[in-house]
Amino acid sequence: MSLDTTTTAYAADRIFDGDRVLEGHAILVEGARIKGVVPLADLPATISLEQHPGCTLIPGLIDTHMHFMRWQGPVFLAYGVTTVRDTGNDLAWILQCRDEWSQHAWPRIVSLGPLLDGTPPAHDQVAHAIADTDGAVAAVRDTAAAGVDGIKLYASIAAEWIQPMTEASHAAGLKVSMHCLPHGVLVAGHAGIDEFYHLDGILADVWPDHPPGWLHVWGHPDFDKTWDRQQQVADTIASMDLVSTPTLAYWDSQWRIRSAAGPYAEEQLYMPADLFTWAAAKPDAELGATWQRAWEAALRFQGLLLDRDVPSLAGSDTPCGGILPGQSLWRELKMLVAAGQKPIEALRSATSAAADFLERPELGRLRQGAVADAAIVKGDPTASIPDQPEVTKTIRHGVTYAPKDLLKAAEMADPAWRHEPWGRQFKKVSDR
Ligand SMILES: [Zn+2]
Incomplete structure (x- = not known):
């Protein structure tokens, strides 16, 4: 795929894409849309990658x-x-x-x-x-x-x-x-x-x-x-x-x-x-x-x-x-x-x-063509829903917000x- 310079990749320990859990993947956000969900190994070196260790990326x-x-x-x-x-x-x-x-x-x-x-x-x-x-x-x-x-x-x-x-x-x-x-x-x-x-x-x-x-x-x-x-x-x-x-x-x-x-x-x-x-x-x-x-x-x-x-x-x-x-x-x-x-x-x-x-x-869903709406959450909510969720970043229509x-x-x-x-x-x- 062709990626322009405004594309940002987001990765965490796992991605819940709305249907299933993926590891070793990143979502690509370009403007207000998701350009794709790709294996980290396939990411071009030129792309800006934001890593969130210890977290899960969810729609x-x-x-x-x-x-x-x-x-x-x-x-x-x-x-x-x-x-x-x-x-x-x-x-x-x-x-x-x-x-x-x-x-x-x-x-x-x-x-x-x-x-x-x-x-x-x-x-x-x-x-x-x-x-x-x-x-x-x-x-x-x-x-x-x-x-x-x-x-x-x-x-x-x-x-x-x-x-x-x-x-x-x-x-x-x-x-x-x-x-x-x-x-x-x-x-x-x-x-x-x-x-x-x-x-x-x-x-x-x-x-x-x-x-x-x-x-x-x-x-x-x-x-x-x-x-x-x-x-x-x-x-x-x-x-x-x-x-x-x-x-x-x-x-x-x-x-x-x-x-x-x-x-x-x-x-x-x-x-x-x-x-x-x-x-x-x-x-x-x-x-x-x-x-x-x-x-x-x-x-x-x-x-x-x-x-x-x-x-x-x-x-x-x-x-x-x-x-x-x-x-x-x-x-x-x-x-x-x-x-x-x-x-x-x-x-x-x-x-x-x-x-x-x-x-x-x-x-x-996090998939190609979907709007770029996502949240990065500490821990693994796919294994256990937290009592008090710690959302570290929210992306809404491609705009990022800091919950604090x-x-x-x-x-x-x-x-x-x-x-x-x-x-x-x-x-x-x-x-x-
Ligand atoms: Zn009501």
Whole structure:
């Protein structure tokens, strides 16, 4: 191949290219693209080679469930996340951010537009409220016409709207992702959705006459008695061509912040202080214990899905729950391993598998022609996902960033976040 003088080669002890592990190789970055992945022995002597001993080179990570705020951008990059999928925001605002990402220290943005929800919507600053079936179909068509990358249905969509909305979305070439409360994943799956979030809706399927509430059902001492039914539901989900994005890191954070374990130090450091207070929760041992049982039950159910090869993606749901961008995605990978994936499979969930589901072949893999999105991580995450990842360098669209500098800037987050859609939404919740 012909290499120009601007080409840089990056090498580490191993490269995870999105599919497999290579040793003795380098990636060649030219501008914003990957020119190739080549054996070190084949590198021309003239090329500038950057070696990272003791490290692993991985594709930039993809967080497939989050809600964007501008302060998050540098923090995501600091943890090696170079693409985020926003799963609910103000439509015009998020599309503007999606246009601007490359001008800032932000990951690239994929957007599902607003939460399409019933009336009144749960989060009015980031939702499109729907009153009837005609309105439901029009909402999908209008959102698709605005140029989003997918459609998100939220919790109070009427059961009979799901199929017409899904048909309208698929006709526009867009997948449908859903927060499946309260009709159940099976109803939504039969109506044609492609992906379900947070394992929501499972309760209606595994325990049809369950006690009121959500958390107190997942965390109910009798939840395990539904085990046989959980296995049947997992079998049905596996037969439906559905993708699970369980956001287990969110569940994990909810017991942690209420118990002695407490939030991570980084969450208090790098999140705007008020936002952390609004989004997180006060200590409450009893509630924390319920959340911990709920989280364990969710891990077990996600394990049933993995046993049945239900494709599963890594999403964090930051900043909900007061969880930090990037750091929470690494925790999600650990949770996916706890639920049954091998570390390399968890890494695929946040790279190649995510790119495949998003139909973005230029993302999620280190290969010729892909965009130059990569992270250099200390140690070997293909053998064990680290508790606290040490990302030493992030490359996003060919631009290199030093995580330390990104985090230093994040400590002084711009207070303008308060006027952003999710800033307004959190303020409303905290004022209630
Ligand atoms: Zn969410």
